[in-house]
Amino acid sequence: MASFWAKEVPATLLVAALLIWVMPMLIGTYTLTVLVIYGMLGFSLGLIWGFGGILCFGQAAFFGLGAYTYAIAAINIGDSTLPMLLAVLVPAGFAALLGAMMFYGRLTDVYLGVITLVVTLILFKFINSTAGPGYVIGKARLGGFNGIPGFQTLNVPGRPDVYIFGDPFYYFCAVLLLIVYLLVSWLLKSSFGRVAIGIRENETRVALMGYDVRARKTVLFSIGAAIAGLAGALFANWGEIVTPNLFSLGQSAEIIIWCIVGGLGTRVGPIVGAAGLAYLKFLLGQQSMIDNTLLTGIILVLFVLFLPKGLVPAVVSLWRISFGQRRSIRKHGARRIRSGSMGNG
Amino acid sequence: MAEIVLETVGLTMRFGGVVAADNVNFRLKAGELRCLIGPNGAGKSTFFKCVTGLLSPTGGQVFMRGHETTGWHPHQVAALGVGIKTQVPNLMDGLDVHENIWMAARRFLPMQDAMRKTAEVIERLALGPIARTELGRLAHGERQRVELGLVVAGDPWLVLLDEPAAGMSADDVERMSAIIRDMTRTAAVVIVEHDMQFIRSIASTVTVFHQGAVLMEDHVDRVMADPTVRNVYLGKKA
Numbered sequence: 001m002a003s004f005w006a007k008e009v010p011a012t013l014l015v016a017a018l019l020i021w022v023m024p025m026l027i028g029t030y031t032l033t034v035l036v037i038y039g040m041l042g043f044s045l046g047l048i049w050g051f052g053g054i055l056c057f058g059q060a061a062f063f064g065l066g067a068y069t070y071a072i073a074a075i076n077i078g079d080s081t082l083p084m085l086l087a088v089l090v091p092a093g094f095a096a097l098l099g100a101m102m103f104y105g106r107l108t109d110v111y112l113g114v115i116t117l118v119v120t121l122i123l124f125k126f127i128n129s130t131a132g133p134g135y136v137i138g139k140a141r142l143g144g145f146n147g148i149p150g151f152q153t154l155n156v157p158g159r160p161d162v163y164i165f166g167d168p169f170y171y172f173c174a175v176l177l178l179i180v181y182l183l184v185s186w187l188l189k190s191s192f193g194r195v196a197i198g199i200r201e202n203e204t205r206v207a208l209m210g211y212d213v214r215a216r217k218t219v220l221f222s223i224g225a226a227i228a229g230l231a232g233a234l235f236a237n238w239g240e241i242v243t244p245n246l247f248s249l250g251q252s253a254e255i256i257i258w259c260i261v262g263g264l265g266t267r268v269g270p271i272v273g274a275a276g277l278a279y280l281k282f283l284l285g286q287q288s289m290i291d292n293t294l295l296t297g298i299i300l301v302l303f304v305l306f307l308p309k310g311l312v313p314a315v316v317s318l319w320r321i322s323f324g325q326r327r328s329i330r331k332h333g334a335r336r337i338r339s340g341s342m343g344n345g
Numbered sequence: 346m347a348e349i350v351l352e353t354v355g356l357t358m359r360f361g362g363v364v365a366a367d368n369v370n371f372r373l374k375a376g377e378l379r380c381l382i383g384p385n386g387a388g389k390s391t392f393f394k395c396v397t398g399l400l401s402p403t404g405g406q407v408f409m410r411g412h413e414t415t416g417w418h419p420h421q422v423a424a425l426g427v428g429i430k431t432q433v434p435n436l437m438d439g440l441d442v443h444e445n446i447w448m449a450a451r452r453f454l455p456m457q458d459a460m461r462k463t464a465e466v467i468e469r470l471a472l473g474p475i476a477r478t479e480l481g482r483l484a485h486g487e488r489q490r491v492e493l494g495l496v497v498a499g500d501p502w503l504v505l506l507d508e509p510a511a512g513m514s515a516d517d518v519e520r521m522s523a524i525i526r527d528m529t530r531t532a533a534v535v536i537v538e539h540d541m542q543f544i545r546s547i548a549s550t551v552t553v554f555h556q557g558a559v560l561m562e563d564h565v566d567r568v569m570a571d572p573t574v575r576n577v578y579l580g581k582k583a
Contacts, residue, residue: 191451191456194444194447194448194451195448195451197437197439197440198437198440198444198445198448200439201437201438201439201440202435202436202437202438204419204431204435205435205436205437205495206437206448207418207419207420207423208397208419208420208423208429208431208435209420209423209448209449209452209495209499210420210423210424210452210453210499211420211452212420213420
């Protein structure tokens, strides 16, 4: 824990500051903002899947729930501060209920996948069918297939007429991602996080040690949903409209692909995978030669075949191989010099 | 008379038409070391699983230090201060020895004490040289020893071990029996075991299971001399 505060936090802050500063020179901030948001969404699944061993096929459900919660609350309240908070709490609460039902019901991995998938489908179908004028929450019409446009976007707390958009919104999202990253890093270093990793490794053993695995998995699942909900709220602000497509299965599948490609079991991997693949999709969207989804599929297959651990672990081990050798050469050199000087003396 | 730490009353477990444990009445005193033996399918492991909460018995009751624990989850049983080692090794393969033992110690101790306890257990079980090695890379004997370390780290007053000596070399078995004897200073120990050499080396009272029920209960030497036990356990020839 000491090295976490002394080394890891300053290093993370430094790298993040550099990235936040340099990236807008390479990519427009409007695109960059959505890459950061997807990064956060990928990170949410990377946490519960990579460290908790919970494969959730419905992370998009929490993303969409966050976005819709924000939109509906923003229309009713008018100021964006409380809606942002609700967009984190509602998905977290929903996930806590869903998670408790699944984990206390002793469901195994496959059924967990099926249930999260079906929940996403139900939400998608439900929101899609709310086009009628009867579907109203407060002042907000759910709007069915057309979604909800025209809600209050992010503003300076307490001042609904001072909006945060454009470049400041990019910095807002990037700093939020950094904060979430640091909080999760701290969580994973804490006893709770370490036991969560133990649960990923062997659930029975952790239970036999006397830990309540069900409660712990439910809490972790809920934390993942909170992060996804936050990403959803930011996405709603970025797009200035929420549609049922947020809940689509395609979206859910994409999050899983981001995690696999970026590197499961690492913190940076899912963020890199999400931002990288989303940027690739953005670039490909500007031409019509190759189909977008086809290429995403090919990339996934190639990664599973040749880099099954993902991009970030591969880069890290490459780094270690090259640097490890260089360091050992230097050591040998130093030893030789020392023995030489001893011989002379 | 010493306190009864583990008692089952009429414990029964049915799988469909098969009665795996049939009306088992079992009592264990504090500080006692007890081995459960019996041929394959005698119901030892089923009994073990019913006691530890890995299975929920169809009938009967389980008591631990006066608490009725029938149908409890394993984590609730373990939280009482019961150390459990299952037949199949259950370890966190991706984590190192230190992290594995730390997690067991952390359950009952605050952070600093857990660190101290971990160092102490690693020292006691002579795991020092492999403390930072991932479990997945260790040999079978070492893994068994680490799993005992997990049990010890929780400072249990009741220890339940399912085949701790299975597949181990003679040296490993010897070290294992030393560790177990050490455990009995602070805990009552129940061991399900096949290895008669091992049971003799820790010389204890033995409960013989046969066809789901308790056949007899006595000191290991008398049990081994008993013709009925020799019949069921070793086959008709003996």
